[in-house]
């Protein structure tokens with residue numbers, strides 16, 4: 001059995017209430033940190049743990065905390081990013097719904113480490129039930145003396161506020177989130193300055209994902225070194241994976257980093273194999289923003305090694321033959337799924353969610369959607385594939401924030417790996433309305449590269 | 451080694467020394483000429499502007515003397531500050547030119563290509579940019595996004611079709627007027643510049659949105675279609691104005707002042723913002739003290755009618771419809787030859 005750190009007590013009835021959570025050992029990390037550790041000690045433990053941000057970019061959390069500017073007389077803020085809107089990713093919502101105190105506990109420990117006396121949890125606007133749940137959890141924690149003035153007689157004060165978003169994916173980008181939190185239009189800021197220097201209301205700010213913050217609880221309880229023992233290389237600890245698509249058991253799983261992709265898809269402990277006994281065609285391993293891989297490259301790297309669920313292994317081969325851990329949105333496609341349609345679906349999303357500030361993303365996402373519509377529904381010609389390739393290339397790397405890149409990568413990888421499926425669509429506009437291209441050779445064993 | 455307290459940067463092989471905190475773009479402007487990246491959204495007089503259009507992307511091939519690593523991506527030169535020893539390539543980098551071409555293409559896919567019937571033609575930065583970096587043919591085979599024309603107040607008209615969302619007009623309202631009443635609504639390519647319930651924009655300095663707009667999205671209704679800019683003659687003038695500096699450019703046709711604008715530099719930026727009274731309501735020669743004909747770049751289409759032969763833009767040449775629409779102007783041009 002895999003070790004669980006975040007979801008250990010997930011099935012305990014009433015775990016969403018303060019009392020039961022506390023009975024199960026909740027808030028020990030707050031006691032430990034506030035009574036026996038300095039803020040610097042907490043940062044040090046998080047550095048030792050090797051925890052990497054769970055929001056998508058995988059930036060080491062301890063290092064990010066170390067960058068926080070600490071000018072005299074200026075408040076510092078911790079902002080929790082609960083905007084979770086990436087297609088395929090739904091782990092933060094699960095955590096906030098089922099075990100909200102894990103987030104509140106992590107918020108207290110992390111805020112203490114950063115010296116923040118006011119912290120915010122920015123929650124996607126559509127998640128109204130989760131907002132209510134978190135508000136209740138905050139009230140309970142406050143009543144029990146874990147929030148407010150002079151927490152546990154340590155002299156440390158902290159207030160946590162929830163801010164509902166307006167339901168925009170872009171507000172998950174950390175600087176757009178800060179703009180939105182300040183009550184402005186959620187446009188990403190032009191960096192530098194980075195939030196660590198000038199963030200919320202111009203003050204030094206750390207933005208962390210829900211899961212990253214919750215992970216500080218076991219790190220403080222057991223020590224950073226214990227946490228770092230789980231996993232492989234620079235992928236330490238456990239990670240929540242949102243599994244969806246054509247699998248027998250979709251849902252949120254906590255894995256020890258290092259499980260193989262094959263095991264994750266096929267073992268009964270996790271996804272339980274492809275539904276209906278069909279064959280695997282493709283995999284999006286980390287949410288809609290990461291490159292899609294054909295079955296053969298999903299299970300093994302181009303070098304012929306087993307592909308593992310770690311930051312390094314998923315990225316092995318770069319964007320040519322690899323992908324990325326992203327936010328852990330694991331979408332499985334069986335042999336009957338259409339890659340063109342899926343690419344259109346993702347692209348429609350990015351078009352709809354682009355903030356419109358910078359020209360390549362604003363215009364390019366809409367253009368790609370129109371072309372993909374045509375490829376999917378007829379009327380396209382072969383040159384459209386190359387055009388699509390050019391557009392994504394002109395977006396990639398040239399935009400203000402990574403939403404542009406995120407819109408380009410799924411298109412680039414779909415063309416790179418599934419080009420014959422695009423061509424088949426264009427050459428058979430009528431047939432492609434009635435049947436899918438199918439598995440083709442995408443699951444064939446790879447010819448080993450020497 | 452740079453002079454005390456200065457940073458040395460090299461742009462396309464040309465060295466220049468600038469104060470720390472200077473952006474690559476402004477360092478390039480100190481050198482001047484072809485190596486200056488085009489800027490569609492940055493406006494030196496508007497705080498926070500820039501970073502959006504991406505036409506000014508450049509390559510930093512050496513980060514600084516201390517950390518010589520190149521920057522991994524192209525950067526917006528208008529928002530990236532220089533470091534000592536930095537090396538930048540603009541027109542000497544194929545990667546930059548390629549990316550810029552891509553950006554210009556993006557800016558044009560939803561922009562109407564009807565320069566001959568647009569009031570901004572001849573002083574439109576997008577027009578210049580597309581001649582320089584654009585492709586001959588559009589690869590965009592879909593219907594363009596369109597909007598209705600809107601009058602915002604009795605002096606300004608907004609034609610969203612032409613807007614490139616540079617946000618300059620938003621910064622003008624934020625920074626020059628007492629209350630901003632317009633902004634960007636909606637997202638992505640549905641975004642539009644709009645006022646709440648089309649509230650009229652009336653504020654002493656709001657007319658400056660016309661001057662900062664790089665395209666023909668915001669135009670002066672008191673001038674609209676009175677004439678093409680290249681048939682008017684700019685003259686610098688001033689008056690004693692209680693509200694602004696009163697330093698303006700008057701645009702003459704014969705003895706009539708057709709419009710009044712701020713005085714613009716070679717980057718199309720005004721030297722000083724002017725008030726609405728000067729711009730809209732002071733159009734008699736006797737109201738002004740004339741100085742001298744405005745210095746205009748020789749290659750500018752504005753000079754065409756006065757200082758050089760006018761060369762109609764290729765768009766006109768290639769379309770019989772547009773030739774018909776501009777019949778009078780073309781005939782006049784012929785006479786001048």
Ligand SMILES: Cc1cc2nc3c(=O)[nH]c(=O)nc-3n(C[C@H](O)[C@H](O)[C@H](O)COP(=O)(O)O)c2cc1C
Nearest residue numbers: 053054055081083084085172173174208209212402
């Ligand atoms: C378009 C876009 C959307 C994003 N959405 C989210 C999100 O919903 N939740 C999240 O935690 N991070 C999101 N991110 C990443 C954040 O910008 C930021 O990197 C992250 O919150 C940092 O937290 P971490 O270091 O704990 O991962 C998004 C990034 C982009 C570019």
Ligand code: SF4
Nearest residue numbers: 613614616617619663
């Ligand atoms: S209306 Fe003009 S100034 Fe305003 S954003 Fe659009 S292009 Fe820029």
Ligand code: FES
Nearest residue numbers: 501503504506528
């Ligand atoms: S001028 Fe630099 S991005 Fe627009």
